[in-house]
Amino acid sequence: MTTNHLILDFSHVYCDEKIPKNDRVHWLDCSDIAECDLYCSKRAEEEIRARIEPYGIRGIHFLDSGNYHYVTGIMTEQIKQGFSLILFDHHTDMQKPMIEHMTSCGDWAGKVLKTNPWLQQLILIGPQERDIRQIYSEKEGLVTSTELREKLVTFSAEEIQSGEAGNKISKIKKNFPVYISIDKDILDEEYSETNWSQGKMSLPVLERLLMPFLKSGNILGIDICGECQQGMLLPQYLEAEEINGETNKELFDFLMHYSHM
Template sequence: MGLINSGITIIDFDETYLAQTKLQHYPHERLDFRHLEHVNLFCEEETLQTLQMRLQKRRQKGITLIGSGNYHYVTYLLLKEISKPFTLVLFDNHPDLRTNQDHDEMLSCGSWVSYALSKIPLLQQVVIIGPTVALAQNSTHSRTVIFPFDGVHHYSLPLILSSIPTNHVYVSIDKDVLHKGEVQTNWDQGVMGIHTLTQMLKSILMSKQVEGVDICGELRLSPIESLQPTYQSIIQKNQKANLQLLQTCLTANETHTKGA
């Protein structure tokens, strides 16, 4: 069990990660998408095809850092690369199950899960963990299981694992699932703690064949803001969470490799 693919890719839409210097020390492949237009929140079909071609050429496919949650729809393109029946495990404060009534032809950060369910036949089930807005976006989709976090519900690791019907899994993490004491994002946030997140992530990595992991939920800052003490604190907090998630993935993979 563990990560099937290896390596780290950092996607650069808006230079979000440049200030996270410790993160940059990890060997990684960088994809520069700063020149692309019409990619914030929604992505037009022509640009989507460009993104897909660039992503397919990357060599490091184990862990992908996407940047702001505004670009979470990139996960849809990463899911299309999987060649076996699989389950998407999504940690997110938002189920991202909206339908685009006004933008039917465009993929968005709020509808990509619905998009994936309708367009990727190998996607058997979606398990969404952590949203506090589940009631507002309640899904009746037969292939969706939601575990809302509101400070009242508590879920055991065996219960979470029992909701995953396939051996192959893809894990997508939006850090807005975490409470504000852990990170700060540009979307409303949930109540989960980083320890809870890393424990669940570790359990999945140790129990399943994980095709890949992606992480988003960065706070986009201007160059001037990134130099201010208040925002420096936010950068360090967000970087700390990224490093904890990366280390969880890498440690679980090393354990799996040694065990094999």
């Protein structure tokens, strides 16, 4: 199976980072695609799909800032077998859609959960407990049916910090290949500077949580998003780019080593 590592450059944020040097990393300039920042129109979705399809999903893919995290949904559409989606994120990305005919960075995971016929389980790791409760809310939540509840396993930031997350590990189905998606807003600002509110996780803890999935040896693909805000003052921007560049390189090397891609 061919492995292609991708950089999807929507905002040129990667131009000022120390991008991992690898002759199998393909840089896809997506900056000319309109109607795709935060919300993605059908036309933009079709264009993004057409650009990534020739490369497949096997590999490590950088998706730009969290504004483009919905690309994970487009990526996983290429999977035509039962699979689990492992999502590391400070947010649930399961809000009720604001605009029905457009996918957003805030609702894409909920749409994958509801509409992808091959998805067997979605493992959501990192949001705060109050945000997880909201997606199960009978009045406002997205995950209200028994079928969807059985497909979703959540580990809140509080459960991870207290060590109580181990009580749910038995709920994870281990007989399916996995696709891993990492939003660096799960990390403390010491390790990443993103354009959304962030968690308090350290990079070593994130790597430790990734290990059981990587050791399964059945990885379909991995993506990483969570770059900094465009338009920052130059000193802060350069500092953010240095932090993010170092973390991206560390994650790339770590994932390359343990995923054997």
